[in-house]
Amino acid sequence: MRLIEALSRLGSVGFVEEVLREIRRRTAVAGIRLVGVDGPSGSGKSTFARALAALADAPVIEADDFVSWGDSRDGGLGSRRRSSVRS
Structure with missing residues (x-):
């Protein structure tokens, strides 16, 4: 949870929670929701994916x-x- 705490201090947890709410609003296919994170090098894709996965209790697959x-x-x-x- 240190990542979530760090994002909270930066004010970013609200955005991650908002994205997670939108993901959960979508219909799962066979019980699965696959989320792709895209962006340029160094833009924070991995950090965002780890934060999202921590809140969703889901794996990150690189x-x-x-x-x-x-x-x-x-x-x-x-x-x-x-x-x-x-x-």
Whole structure:
């Protein structure tokens, strides 16, 4: 909860709570609500996602866990996709 406390001091918790209310207002598909957070490098995506996940008691799944952005020859899918295609 230290993240939430820090955001509270910055006055940001209200925004995160507002976003969470909007998410919960939407219909879940098969009991699941998938939320994507996008933005430029250094904009606070991870911080926001962690705060949202803490309030929602939900996991954060980083796109980097699935995709390697290093090799543009394969559309940015990198070796992870190549190895899974070969299997």
